[in-house]
Amino acid sequence: ETGVTQTPRHLVMGMTNKKSLKCEQHLGHNAMYWYKQSAKKPLELMFVYSLEERVENNSVPSRFSPECPNSSHLFLHLHTLQPEDSALYLCASSQGTSGSTDTQYFGPGTRLTVL
């Protein structure tokens, strides 16, 4: 266990549904990340939060909406998704975002299927 948990582990949703992914870290870290992992593609960084402020938004469509209410929790709100959004969504955390504090620890991921 890495100290980063994600729920749900599996999610199937229709294109008109609204759902949310949840990530929680128990490491006392100050930065949290959302990644998308598709088959045969590198991990794609979606969002970065540092001290609850968004510091990176990697040209992600607005149908993905992140929320970071505190340094331990990160959400990804989903609405009107497309079938090509089906992927493994990974959350990660790190102590900081620079110097020697940027080592990232990943959760197990949420396997999302959009019908």
Add this chain to the structure above:
Amino acid sequence: GENVEQHPSTLSVQEGDSAVIKCTYSDSASNYFPWYKQELGKGPQLIIDIRSNVGEKKDQRIAVTLNKTAKHFSLHITETQPEDSAVYFCAARYSSASKIIFGSGTRLSIRP
């Protein structure tokens, strides 16, 4: 642009032999290079990392080497075991602050 290339994409090794995975990066200012192992149904797990002030780092059967001049780094696994079978990702931290770029992964299979 920001890019990390990883080779090979698949690697099959006889149990007990060594495995080597290589990565190249494009930003000469990159200073942090982690390696992750991802098993089926799990998230990536950090197995070793190296910073640009050293050329080599070892942890039991795993070692990483860094050649800053050539902008490449490699993962070496010796005395491979069945539990080493997984997908391995290299990554490089670019000088643009919070972004770590990942390679496309290597699927390592250990033959009994």
